[in-house]
Amino acid sequence: MNDEQRRQDLADFLRTRRMRLSPEQVGLIRGGRRRTPGLRREEVAQLANVGVSWYTLLEQGRAIHPSSEVLQSIADALQLTPDERQHLFLLADQQHLVDTHASHEQVSSALRRVLDALNPIPAYVIGRRWNYLAWNTAAEHVLLLSKSVPPYEYNAVWRMFADPMSRHLYNPKWEQVAQKVLAEFRADSAYYADEEWFKRLIADLQRVSPEFRAWWPRHDVRGRADAQKDIEHPLVGCLMFEHTTLQVPTMPELKIMIYTPLPETDTLEKLQRLMDQGVAMNAV
Numbered sequence: 001m002n003d004e005q006r007r008q009d010l011a012d013f014l015r016t017r018r019m020r021l022s023p024e025q026v027g028l029i030r031g032g033r034r035r036t037p038g039l040r041r042e043e044v045a046q047l048a049n050v051g052v053s054w055y056t057l058l059e060q061g062r063a064i065h066p067s068s069e070v071l072q073s074i075a076d077a078l079q080l081t082p083d084e085r086q087h088l089f090l091l092a093d094q095q096h097l098v099d100t101h102a103s104h105e106q107v108s109s110a111l112r113r114v115l116d117a118l119n120p121i122p123a124y125v126i127g128r129r130w131n132y133l134a135w136n137t138a139a140e141h142v143l144l145l146s147k148s149v150p151p152y153e154y155n156a157v158w159r160m161f162a163d164p165m166s167r168h169l170y171n172p173k174w175e176q177v178a179q180k181v182l183a184e185f186r187a188d189s190a191y192y193a194d195e196e197w198f199k200r201l202i203a204d205l206q207r208v209s210p211e212f213r214a215w216w217p218r219h220d221v222r223g224r225a226d227a228q229k230d231i232e233h234p235l236v237g238c239l240m241f242e243h244t245t246l247q248v249p250t251m252p253e254l255k256i257m258i259y260t261p262l263p264e265t266d267t268l269e270k271l272q273r274l275m276d277q278g279v280a281m282n283a284v
Helices: 003-019 042-047 052-057 068-077 080-091 108-116 137-143 156-161 164-169 174-191 198-208 209-217 268-284
Strands: 124-127 131-135 227-233 239-246 257-263
Touching: 003 052, 003 080, 042 052, 042 068, 042 156, 068 080, 080 108, 080 209, 108 124, 108 131, 108 257, 124 137, 131 137, 137 227, 137 268, 156 164, 156 227, 164 174, 164 227, 174 209, 198 209, 239 268
Parallel strands: none
Antiparallel strands: 124 131, 124 257, 227 239, 239 257
């Protein structure tokens, strides 16, 4: 899409969103007859705290460049849904940052059934704060995810650096794995670095982990990528996986982590053994 077409689509999108709202829906008084349905441009400008002339130019497809803050204000004024907000930012040629003040993250029942269906392949869901939100039985047996590690009970970064069990699971490559996790977490941190929970987590990690204290100032960043991951399990020994990350389209801040047994290894057999042992223990 060229710039002219993008600006025209943005103008049309704003106009159609404006026309679907009534003054009563946004807390305004109707004030007499209206020739066209919906809000007037000056009303949207008032609600978004922007100039009427400036907003008119935006709806006319003129070459102006609203900031992210202004786009958020317009989105609020037009009562856009999350999908509509994303579309607005795309048409405005802006990157839409994940709302770090979003409501509580929830894993749908359908996604939980997907995790269960993947057994005996370990799989879990991680949220925007890198908290484990849901996992299947195989992931519990392999990674011991139901074991909380206070004060950040189910935070993946905290467990990596503060829980001694992680050093056993990833021995002898714990440092290599921990540095990759930290670099991925650092890349995500741009979305929520100003939040108080994030500042507390970083301060506590620096207090309890000399490795974190040494590596965090490096500002190493990396994106998530498929990779091999080996785990030294206390009951069945070495497990070798291909680690894959999938995104949830309806909640892009959620990630599905899947550990597929590496071909030509005995990992799948060992996973099945762990599953069988778990069933036997529950039956006792």
